[in-house]
Amino acid sequence: MSEKSADGPLVRRIEDSDEENWSNNDGLIVRWWTLLSKDRTPSSGLTAGIAEIPVDAVAPERGHSHDQNEIYFILEGEGTLHTKTGKKHVIKGDAIFLPGGEEHHITNTGLETLKLLYVFDTDSFDDVEYVPPCP
Numbered sequence: 001m002s003e004k005s006a007d008g009p010l011v012r013r014i015e016d017s018d019e020e021n022w023s024n025n026d027g028l029i030v031r032w033w034t035l036l037s038k039d040r041t042p043s044s045g046l047t048a049g050i051a052e053i054p055v056d057a058v059a060p061e062r063g064h065s066h067d068q069n070e071i072y073f074i075l076e077g078e079g080t081l082h083t084k085t086g087k088k089h090v091i092k093g094d095a096i097f098l099p100g101g102e103e104h105h106i107t108n109t110g111l112e113t114l115k116l117l118y119v120f121d122t123d124s125f126d127d128v129e130y131v132p133p134c135p
């Protein structure tokens with residue numbers, strides 16, 4: 001497991017985290033690993049993790065919103081970002097700012113797993129209330 005460091009730098013990797021996921025009756029929507037979150041790591045101010053959307057993932061009918069601002073950084077693959085201003089093709093290397101309160105979601109449109117880093121401007125993943133609640 002991760003090293004505990006009360007007030008110094010902290011290094012975390014996927015192997016330090018348990019996989020979490022959202023699925024519905026049709027299958028997997030997204031899986032993710034929380035890397036930094038005050039309820040689990042000696043960190044504060046920011047919450048971050050890695051999410052994966054497989055090629056055959058179930059695309060949600062609608063997006064979600066939450067009060068926190070969020071950043072996505074696409075690590076692998078490509079997809080479509082859905083927001084109130086429309087759809088945008090996104091690829092590896094793209095950084096995306098998502099203002100708090102605005103509905104959004106991302107779908108995989110490529111031939112490989114879409115993998116992204118997400119960051120919230122809050123202490124803990126527990127602070128993030130998804131609207132509507134995801135399955």
Ligand SMILES: [Zn+2]
Pocket residue numbers: 064065066070098104
């Ligand atoms: Zn979000």
